[in-house]
Amino acid sequence: MVVTDPAKIILDDGENDAYNPHLYHFDKVAPYVATLADITDEHIQFFREQGYLAVAQAFTREEIDAALAGMLDLIDGKNPDFAGVQFERFAQDRLATLRPEEKQDVVRKIMWFVNYDDRLKALSAHPELLAAVRRIVNGEPKMFQDMGLIKPPSGGREKPWHQDKAFFDLDIDAPVVGVWIAFDEATPENGCMHVLPGTHREGPVVHFKRRDWQICDTDVQTARDVMVPLKPGGCLFFDGLIHHGTPVNRTTTRRRAVQFHYTATDAKWLDQAYRLSLFGSEGKDVTC
Numbered sequence: 001m002v003v004t005d006p007a008k009i010i011l012d013d014g015e016n017d018a019y020n021p022h023l024y025h026f027d028k029v030a031p032y033v034a035t036l037a038d039i040t041d042e043h044i045q046f047f048r049e050q051g052y053l054a055v056a057q058a059f060t061r062e063e064i065d066a067a068l069a070g071m072l073d074l075i076d077g078k079n080p081d082f083a084g085v086q087f088e089r090f091a092q093d094r095l096a097t098l099r100p101e102e103k104q105d106v107v108r109k110i111m112w113f114v115n116y117d118d119r120l121k122a123l124s125a126h127p128e129l130l131a132a133v134r135r136i137v138n139g140e141p142k143m144f145q146d147m148g149l150i151k152p153p154s155g156g157r158e159k160p161w162h163q164d165k166a167f168f169d170l171d172i173d174a175p176v177v178g179v180w181i182a183f184d185e186a187t188p189e190n191g192c193m194h195v196l197p198g199t200h201r202e203g204p205v206v207h208f209k210r211r212d213w214q215i216c217d218t219d220v221q222t223a224r225d226v227m228v229p230l231k232p233g234g235c236l237f238f239d240g241l242i243h244h245g246t247p248v249n250r251t252t253t254r255r256r257a258v259q260f261h262y263t264a265t266d267a268k269w270l271d272q273a274y275r276l277s278l279f280g281s282e283g284k285d286v287t288c
Contacts, residue, residue, distance in 0.1 A: 051200035053243035070119035156249030176240025
């Protein structure tokens with residue numbers, strides 16, 4: 001096993017803080033389109049109205065297995081130039097002794113990886129994927145973020161309800177579409193994606209620094225919750241303003257996925273002050 005260079009270790013300080021499980025409902029499941037090739041104008045209109053579109057089988061098992069192998073190689077330090085893995089702080093003293101199979105289970109996040117592995121790059125630049133994104137953003141797509149959030153067995157942490165545009169210094173009118181791709185089966189029990197349909201049309205919401213940079217728990221309209229379980233190779237397109245989150249992994253299985261964010265090539269980038277004027281710095285000093 002390649003020993004991780006201590007100078008390149010990035011640690012996450014978050015904890016698996018208790019949260020109210022009633023923040024997530026499990027009685028409504030999203031509709032699906034079968035494949036990327038099956039996306040019609042009606043599906044694009046559904047995305048515009050509801051803020052999301054789920055595809056049951058976007059990629060082949062071979063494509064997913066290759067991309068997953070690429071991600072695991074990067075986590076294990078096989079590309080010495082890559083330093084985009086964020087490990088859980090509690091594992092800091094054990095990283096050099098962990099086997100590759102174990103090391104992935106102490107990763108909180110992996111980012112900025114597509115230019116370090118051709119298999120992951122191929123997934124982000126998949127022609128049918130880009131064709132769908134092109135239709136959604138009404139222009140030539142540009143990927144500006146790549147990341148993977150990993151939920152290890154028996155306690156992979158929640159990602160609280162949030163809007164992705166709260167993290168990006170983009171003009172609020174710039175189109176942003178996230179593409180969440182399942183490497184493992186994402187189930188209601190192990191932390192599949194949940195969305196609140198239509199919330200992307202209701203504008204920015206003030207975010208607070210609590211368990212994460214998030215929408216206040218008391219502001220989550222849980223009655224609107226729709227979950228999006230996916231098989232490996234399934235994907236979810238979602239608008240940058242839709243409210244979404246993933247609960248804790250309570251199973252003995254892994255839930256690994258990658259997420260790409262795209263905008264149009266002519267999108268206008270602004271600054272953090274503009275973004276925080278919309279989404280709030282510490283909730284604009286308002287108590288959550």
